[in-house]
Amino acid sequence: MASRWIKQLRIKTPSPETPISSLSGGNQQKVVLAKWMENQPRVFLLNEPTKGVDVGAKTEIYMQMEEICRNGATVVFITSDLPELLAISDRVYVFHEGTITGEIVRKDLTQENVAKKAIGEAAHEKE
Numbered sequence: 001m002a003s004r005w006i007k008q009l010r011i012k013t014p015s016p017e018t019p020i021s022s023l024s025g026g027n028q029q030k031v032v033l034a035k036w037m038e039n040q041p042r043v044f045l046l047n048e049p050t051k052g053v054d055v056g057a058k059t060e061i062y063m064q065m066e067e068i069c070r071n072g073a074t075v076v077f078i079t080s081d082l083p084e085l086l087a088i089s090d091r092v093y094v095f096h097e098g099t100i101t102g103e104i105v106r107k108d109l110t111q112e113n114v115a116k117k118a119i120g121e122a123a124h125e126k127e
Helices: 002-008 025-038 055-070 082-088 111-118 121-126
Strands: 043-047 074-078 091-096 099-105
Touching: 002 025, 025 055, 043 055, 055 074, 055 082, 082 111, 091 111, 099 111
Parallel strands: 043 074
Antiparallel strands: 091 099
16 A cells, blocks of 8 residues: 555655655655545545645645545645645635635635735725
């Protein structure tokens, strides 16, 4: 099983027996993702899955997220990286002070719309 995921996710490791702690951050993230994918859940909750990983690992994680969706599961992706959010999201829920301030669908997903919701558009309009 480990060899299959190493190949599929292109995890850079000397062998399947290598301790995860000795892998790079991006490869550690991919190992965690592989463990979840092996269980075939219907919903993935990913909190900052690309934080601190290199560009190559980010791209591979994005590709796996897309594959998860193509296979019928849902990915709930939490990120503070706005360019990342804009690039890969189909739908965004924005929070302000612990409350959902808006839902933005792909066709309306812009930096400006996210910013308005993030600062509390209703409060901002009163000023």
